Amino acid sequence: MDILMTIWNYFATNVLQQPAFMIGLIVIIGYILLGKPWYDVLAGAIKAIVGYLILTVGSSGLVTNFRPVLVGLKDRFNMDAMVIDPYFGQNAVTAGVEEVFGKGFGQAMILLLIAFIVNILLVRFSKVTKLRALFTTGHVQVQQAATAYWLIMFACPFLLKSNLQLLIVMALVLGMYWAVGSNLTIKPCQEITDGAGFCMAHQQMFGIAINYWLAEKLFGKKKNGKEVKKLEDVELPGFMSIFNENMVCTSILMLIFFGAILTILGKDYLIAQKFMLETDSMVFYVIKTCLYFSVYLAILQLGVRTFVTELTQSFQGIANKLLPGSIPGVDCAVIYGFGAANAVPLGFLAGFAGQIIAIALLIALKSPVLVICGFVPVFFDNATIAVFANEKGGVKAALILPFFSGLCQVFGSAIIAGWVGMAAYGGYLGMWDWAVVWPVMTGVMKYLSYGGIALIVIVLAIIPQLQYRKDKEGYFLITEDYEAYKEKKAGKVA
Template identity: 90%
Template sequence: MSIVMNVWNYFATNILQQPAFMIGLIVIIGYILLGKKWYDVLAGAIKAIVGYLILTVGSGGLVSNFRPVLVGLKDRFNMDAMVIDPYFGQNAVTAGVEEVFGKGFGQAMILLLIAFIVNILLVRFSKVTKLRALFTTGHVQVQQAATAYWLIMFACPFLLNSDIKMLIVMALILGLYWAVGSNLTVKPCQEMTDGAGFCMAHQQMFGVALNYWLAEKLFGKKKNGKEVKKLDDVELPGFMSIFNENMVCTSILMLAFFGIILVILGKDYLVAKEFMKEADSMLFYVIKTCLYFSVYLAILQLGVRTFVTELTQSFQGIANKLLPGSIPGVDCAVIFGFGSANAVPLGFLAGFAGQIIAIAALIVLKSPVLVICGFVPVFFDNATIAVFANEKGGAKAALILPFISGICQVFGSAIIAGWVGMAAYGGYLGMWDWAVVWPVMTAVMKCLSYFGIAAIVIVMILIPQIQYRLDKDKYFLITEDFEAYKEKKQVKINK
């Protein structure tokens, strides 16, 4: 048994928790199943791994670029609060789970393994389950396994006496969440990318599906049949036309927004914290820091283009031989390479505005839990929602829905983290699904015990069944033959 655990720990540490190598492994398996020559398999794997590493450089740069602002708001203004961020959330679980529940963090990794197997089995029997998406974003799985581990132990203390029973229940709920959540994004992703052959496996899967639907229902086609104006269709007058270019738009918006915050923090503080050197010009430090947002976005989009083609082509081998009709679920940042580029910075800023208003409300209401917004939720949630919302509902949807999302992230995280005790350890995951969906699930399990667990499992199982029954003739076609899907959809529209 110890040998098996050692092998699993090695695989989990070096491949499963490293999405670039996980993607590379999937590409290798897929191309082998397609009968590709060894050198084509090698080339495809290298391009996929390098492409994903480029993407991580871009997304990691965005996060690190925001760090002076995040640290400054906490230190400079004595804001001792919980940070909503996946990494802060994971650290909170690591620090507090043994103290609160008497359980080691290592079991969260066993939970990850079993939940991943549940996801695979659910997709393998897709004709019965109607689930088509395999969650492949390893670092996200680690963060979610950690948070789910805490939430379910809090909601179901009657499971603590049996590790086996506890892990089975947790793995079933988490595996269903991965499979059902990523499956909900199949249609939005396929329609957004014109059948690129992937869906999303991240922290806001239910959020994307809901906001995509709301964008169409609330902001979509007008009664006269005219298409709504998307961000790229809005023609700005005079000098404002420069905002039509994504790189210029992002740079100016970041200068206006974060430039002001950096100036307020002041040079003395930034030098003391070693964000800049004494000899550096404050003016040019601010300009360079803000312009780097555009640089990292461009790097991120290059990484997307590099690895997506290899992943989707190779996954056909897995879909044909092992998991029929399935597609891979990938990082939400991949969607930034599609749709309106301006939706990314504008969605981010709209979500940030929503979060700031919600945080101000917590202060006014003297909430026992004060929240500091982390960059990952405010950017990757709201920029992603904006890209999808703009596609279906145009410019208004791309601004309003991320704004509402920002409010939900703060209030939902404050409520759930304060209730379950994670706030005391400085962080909570804080992204859309974990600020909206998981608090509801936790409350249901806490109030209804075993009946709550059964209710959640049944609802999760029913969601894809309802999706299928609402669109039987095109449900599997959208992943198997997208051109045929589009033809059938157009025929239905014409009728």
Template identity: 75%
Template sequence: MDILMRAWSYFATNILQQPAWMIGLIVLIGYILLKKPWYDVLGGTIKAVVGYMILAAGSGGLVSNFRPVLVGLKDRFNLDAMVIDPYFGQNAVTAGLEEVFGKPFSQVMMLLLIAFIINILLVRFSKVTKLRSLFTTGHIQVQQASTAYWLILFALPGLATNNTALLVVMAIVLGLYWAVGSNLTIKPTQELTDGAGFCLGHQQIMGVALFSWIAGKMHERDVKKGKEASKKLEDIELPGFMSIFNENMVCTAILMTVFFGAILLVLGRDYLTEAGFMKEGQSFLFYILTVCLNFAVYLAILQLGVRTFVTELTNSFQGIANKWLPGSVPAVDCAVSYGFGSPNAVPIGFLAGALGQFIAIGALILLKSPVLVIAGFVPVFFDNATIAVYANNKGGLKAALILPFISGLCQVFGSALIAGWVGMAAYGGYLGMWDWAVVWPVFTVLMKYLSYAGLAIVIVALLAIPQLQYRADKEGYFLMTEDWEAYKELKAKKAE
């Protein structure tokens, strides 16, 4: 048993939690199962790993580029507040789990293992469960397992006396969430990417599904009322000097310069120099320009990474789907969606979501909330940019502006309520992304106040969602992932 635990720990640390290597392993296994020549297997695996590393470099650069703003707003205005960010949230669990509940953080890794096995089993028996997506983003799974462990233990403290029961119950809920939430993003992702063969496995999967549906309804309402439907961003050709915004790189650079430039000016040269962000004697103007234009650089790097590994992943996954998990697709990082649809949806969604977050934070300050929130870059960017990409695809520019703004409000208000209630705010952070600011607080309330009846409601509701999806489109449901072109033909015939 000890040998097995050491093997699992090694795998979890070096592969499962390192998404580049996890993606590489999936591609390797997939191509082997497809009986590709060894040199194709090797080449495809290297492209997948390197591609994901490029994507990670772009994502990491975006986060680090935001650091002066995040740290500056906290220090400059003496805000003692909780940061909504997955890494701050994971740190809060690490710091407080043993102190609050007397449980070691190592149990989180056991939860991750059991929940991942449950996700695999749910997909393996897809003809019964109607679930078709395997969550493959290990770093996201660690963050979610950490927060889920705290929330479920808070809601059902009676389980604390039996570690086996505790882990099994938690794993069922978390494994179902991974399978059901990512499964909900299959249709909008296939529509966005024209059948690229993946879905989302991230922190806002149910939010993406909900907002995609709302964006579609907004479009349908406009059409029924005889209004001109809101154009998609990629279909808008701006006239005159505004035509420069048709170019994604220029649009991102200008919008970020206006937004972040204003914040950096407020923080001031003296603070930025004292904090070590600027060098002594460095030009303040060119520091601001460099920081702001770096956002365009990192987005371009991120999109290059997407193009490099997505083809390898989706092609190789057919081997796994054909042999072990028929009809399934991999659930991947939300940033992969940025290579599809309108690139300008990314900065627009970020800015709309940031506006929503800042208004909500201002409301918390005015209302003298016992829990104050500082915006973390990961939720404000990756949630809202992703929602905008999907919303634009279904409902155009109007949806891409309105829905990320609403998301920003939800992230702050929901995180402040749940983190303050369960005690995570005292440790300085909460995961803070859409599903964990809206969906998981609902789960926690049901389980806290209805106890095991609430737990049963959560599990039954999650199991029912894919059944309802299947009943709504029995002919096309599995065809959607097995043969996208045939699915489109089916839809075209039904529309005639």
């Protein structure tokens, strides 16, 4: 048993928690199942791993670039508060889970393994479960396993008597959330990417599905049948036409908003915090810092283009031989290579405005839990939602829905983190599903006990069945043959 745990810990640490190598492993398995020669397998794995590492450079660069603003807002305004961010949330669990519940953090990694097996089994029996998506984003699984570990122990203290019972219940709920959530994003992703063959496996899967639906219902086609105007359709007049180019638009918007914040923080503060040197020019430091947002977005998009092709092609081997009709769930940043490029910075800024207003209201209402916005939720949630909202609802949806997302992230996180006690340890995951969906699930389990657990499992199981009943002919066709799906859909419309 010790040998098996050692092997699992090694695999979990070096592969499962490292999404680049997890993606590389999937590509290797997929190409082998397709019967590719060894040199094509090797080349595909290298391109997939390198592509994902490029994406990681872009993502981490965005986070690092935002750090002076995040730290400055906290220090300059004496805000001692909880940070909503996946990494702060994971650290909070690590720091407090043993003190609060008497359980070690190591069990969260066992939970991850069992929940992943549940996800695989649900997809393997897709004809019954109607689930088609495999959650492959390893670092996100770690963060979610940690937070779910805390929430379920808080909601179901009666499970603490038996480690086995606790892990089974947790793994069933979390594994079904992964499978059902990523499955909900299949249609939106296929429609935006024209059948690229992946879906989202991140922190806002229910958020994507709900906002995609809201965008269509609230902002979609007009009564006269005209299409809504999307961001990519907007032709700005005169000098404003420069905003039609994503790189220019992002750079100017960041200069306006974050340049102003950095200027308010001041040169002395930035030097004291070692963000800049005394010999640096404040003007050019601000310009360079803001322009780096465009640099990292360009790097991120390059990484997407590099690895997505290999992943989707190789996954056909896994889908054909092991998990028929399935597709991989990937990081939300992958969608930024598709759809409207300007939706990314505009969605980010709309969500940021929502978060700032929500934080101001918490302060005004003297909330016992104050929140500091972390970059990961405010950017990756709201930029992602904007891309999907723009596809169905155009410009208005791409601005309004991320704004309300920002409000939900702050208010939902403050309520749940304060209630379950995570706020005392400085952080909460804070992204859309974990600020909206999981607080509801936690409340149901808390107040209905075993009945609450059963209710959540049943509801999650029913969701894909309802999706299937809505479009029986196209449900599996959309992943197996997207061109045929489009033809069938066009025939129905005609």
